[in-house]
Amino acid sequence: TQLLEQSPQFLSIQEGENLTVYCNSSSVFSSLQWYRQEPGEGPVLLVTVVTGGEVKKLKRLTFQFGDARKDSSLHITAAQPGDTGLYLCAGAMETSGSRLTFGEGTQLTVNP
Amino acid sequence: DTGVSQDPRHKITKRGQNVTFRCDPISEHNRLYWYRQTLGQGPEFLTYFQNEAQLEKSRLLSDRFSAERPKGSFSTLEIQRTEQGDSAMYLCASSSDRGATGELFFGEGSRLTVL
Numbered sequence: 001t002q003l004l005e006q007s008p009q010f011l012s013i014q015e016g017e018n019l020t021v022y023c024n025s026s027s028v029f030s031s032l033q034w035y036r037q038e039p040g041e042g043p044v045l046l047v048t049v050v051t052g053g054e055v056k057k058l059k060r061l062t063f064q065f066g067d068a069r070k071d072s073s074l075h076i077t078a079a080q081p082g083d084t085g086l087y088l089c090a091g092a093m094e095t096s097g098s099r100l101t102f103g104e105g106t107q108l109t110v111n112p
Numbered sequence: 113d114t115g116v117s118q119d120p121r122h123k124i125t126k127r128g129q130n131v132t133f134r135c136d137p138i139s140e141h142n143r144l145y146w147y148r149q150t151l152g153q154g155p156e157f158l159t160y161f162q163n164e165a166q167l168e169k170s171r172l173l174s175d176r177f178s179a180e181r182p183k184g185s186f187s188t189l190e191i192q193r194t195e196q197g198d199s200a201m202y203l204c205a206s207s208s209d210r211g212a213t214g215e216l217f218f219g220e221g222s223r224l225t226v227l
Contacts, residue, residue: 004154033215042116042203042218043155088154090216099145099168100216102154 003027004091004103012109016078021106023089024071030094032072034063037086037105046074079110114138116219118204124225125194132190133222137206144187145216146179147203148172155203161187162209194226 005024013019023032031050035043047056049065049072056063060083062075072089086107090100117136125131137144142163147155158177160168163184173179176194181187191198201223205216 006154035218040220040223042205042220043216045215045217048215090154099157099160101157102147104154105152107152 003101004089006087006089006103006106008106009104010107010109012111013079015080015110015112017110019076019079019108021074021076021087021108022071023073023103025091026070027091027093028069029091030069031092032065032069033090033092033100034072034074035088035090037088043086043088076108079108081110081112084108084110116204116206116217118202118219118222120222121220122223122225124227126227127194127196129194130190130192131194131224132188133202133204133224135187135189135204135219137185137187137204138208138217139185141206141208141217142184143207143209144181145205145207146187146189147205149201149203149221150199158189158202191224194224196226199224199226 007022033048034046037043047063052067052069054065060077064073086105088105090102119134144161146158149155157170158173159179161181164181176192179189201221203221205218207216
């Protein structure tokens with residue numbers, strides 16, 4: 001059983017469209033991160049959310065942490081081909097120390 | 113470049129051979145992690161060091177796998193008697209305990225192919 005469920009697994013859209021990626025769990029996280037990974041490279045941190053209900057914006061990306069700190073979403077406005085990549089959510093639990101648990105990822109393809 | 117560096121980037125080996133990967137973390141980071149990632153999946157935790165102490169090991173880390181961080185700086189991950197199922201990207205990450213909770217800085221990974 002995957003601790004963090006991401007949906008959708010695959011998303012192919014046209015440039016200029018909006019999209020939302022979801023990260024859900026039955027567990028409570030002390031913090032949650034979103035990473036973006038390109039083929040052959042390691043994941044790169046986009047944002048960390050810590051407080052339930054927190055919303056963070058990074059240019060066209062909006063991240064939200066659920067009130068109960070069990071879920072999160074990533075919304076991209078006016079997607080561009082450069083947004084193509086594997087988006088990973090990762091959670092830290094108070095009982096797991098420094099270990100991050102990753103979701104399976106959402107592969108986003110933005111077509112020009 | 114002061115990021116996390118991994119070597120080699122690619123390794124092709126025959127089944128049964130031993131392989132070793134090296135990771136040099138960001139110099140001021142005292143925490144170092146190894147993860148494994150297969151195609152289309154998220155990274156899976158393998159092990160974690162704080163300074164030179166190996167504090168946690170996943171059940172995924174069979175007795176053929178060993179990791180060390182002898183001086184609390186660079187780390188090595190050795191796989192003995194490799195199997196085809198070991199083929200994956202091995203990712204190293206580091207973090208500082210003074211940073212925000214759980215933020216990891218990843219290297220570019222070492223891709224292992226076992227023939």
